[in-house]
Amino acid sequence: MKTRGVHLQYSFEATDQRGAVLHNPLFDLLSAVREHGSIQHAAKALGASYRHVWGALKRWEETLGEPLLTWVQGQPARLTPFADRLLWAETRARTRLTPHIEALRAELERVLDEALDGDQHVLPILASHDLALPLLRDRASSAERLHIELRFAGSVDALTALAQGRCLVAGFHVPPLPAGSPVFAKVMKPLLQPGVHKLIGCVRRMQGLMVAPGNPLGLRGLADISGSTARFVNRQPGSGTRLLLDHLVDEAGIEAGSIRGWNDAPEDSHVAVAAAVASGQADVGPGLAAAARQFGLDFVPLVEEDYFLVCLKDALDHPAVLKLRETLASRAWHDTLSTLPGYAPWHGGEVLSLTQALPWWHFRVAKHPQAAG
Incomplete structure (x- = not known):
């Protein structure tokens, strides 16, 4: 028996439609034959x-693998029992789904109207996981008519996506490290170029x-976890938090294998780590104060870090990026941030150079003065 499936599609037409009327040539044809008899x-x-x-009838019969009409010489053409059942079932399903079909049609009409509205902008952002960014998305949508298509990935994956043109803006985070960091420099430096990225x-x-x-275990830092029985749940390789942990154990001279x-199996977000600790699957894990609060956990501060958004230099004048910067600089956004524990505004919406914002990078700008960040 041939495999058969249902494929739905819709179209944009010059004329308007009201209600949930749907047309399918097969059922239009079967209804016409039943009504007119030939x-x-x-x-x-x-x-x-x-x-x-x-x-058309012959093609439909071949597709469905069943006859649709009964032919008797001298008598009107009649639908086969299969065709009758098919027509009846489609009518019943269409009637039952009418409210949902109308809702879909209205929503698609709204989407078309928004696309035609020059004041509405769409901004694809791929970013390291953060609890403030969904709030930023909501604020931008209501205040700036900016629709942020937000997807989360590790910092490395986000910056790679920006380099490959799969997003207009990427998000990553690093601590201010004036003394330098071989861990961050090794991973991040190839992905960001002064004069190219902003x-x-x-x-x-x-x-x-x-x-x-x-x-209950009295943990105050990574040194307390090293060599202990405390069960640690880590973040995935390539995430900004994993890079931070690699930096911290390297700086403290801790052997990672002693933790x-x-x-073991890592988690891919702050809330996933918090859920693992809250459920008793782990005793401790890295994350944000806001994630700890969300799951009723205690929080041991380790280090402040800066969360950056980054784009190509020529994207700074893109209308969606300009609206993003306006949102980040707004008083309303600062008030929203105040509701998240462990968060504070930091140069919101300001354009920062790589060499100034990341002084630990140690770029050799003297050799290439034209590439100033």
Whole structure:
């Protein structure tokens, strides 16, 4: 038996439509044959030729693998029992789904209107996981008519997507490290180029350890976890938080393998780590103060870090990027941030150079003065 499936599609037309009327040529044809009793009369009612209707019926029979008409010489053409059941079932389904079809039609009409509205802008952002960005998306939508298509990925994946043209803006985070960091420099430096990329200030946030209420194991830092029985849940390689942890253990001279669970199954977001600790699957994990609060956990601060948005230099004048910067600089956005523990505004909407915002990078700008950030 041939595999058969249902394919739905819609179209944009010059004329408007009201209600949930749907047309399908097969059911229009079957209804016409049942009503008029012959292919010839059905063809006339549909404004088509006898040959066209005949050929269409044969194609539908081949597709469905069932006969649709009963032919008896001297008698009107009749639908087969299969065709009758099919027509009845489609009518019943169409009637039952009418409210949903109308809602879909109205929503698609709204989408078309928004697309035609020159004041509405769309901005694709691929960013390292953050709890403030969904609030930024909501604020931009209501205040600036800016629709942010927000997707989360690791910092490395986000910057790679920007380089490949898969987003207009990327988000990543790093701590201010004036003394330098071989861990961050090795991973980040190849992905960002002074003079090519521009940073946009976003927020400053606190990273730390999320532990059970009351911190029953008395954990105050990574050194307390090293060599202990505490079960640690890590973040995925390539995420900004994982890079931060790699930097911190390297700076403290801690052997990562001495932390129980360091190389086990990682989580891909702050809330996933918080959920693992809250459910008792782990004793401690890295994350944000806001994520700890959300799951009723205690929080041990470790380091402040800066969350940047970044785009290509020539995208700074893009209307959607300009609206994004306006949102980040607004008083309303600063008030929204105040509701998130561990967050604070930080150069919101300002254009920052790589060499100034990331002084630990140690770019050799003297050799290439034309590439000033």
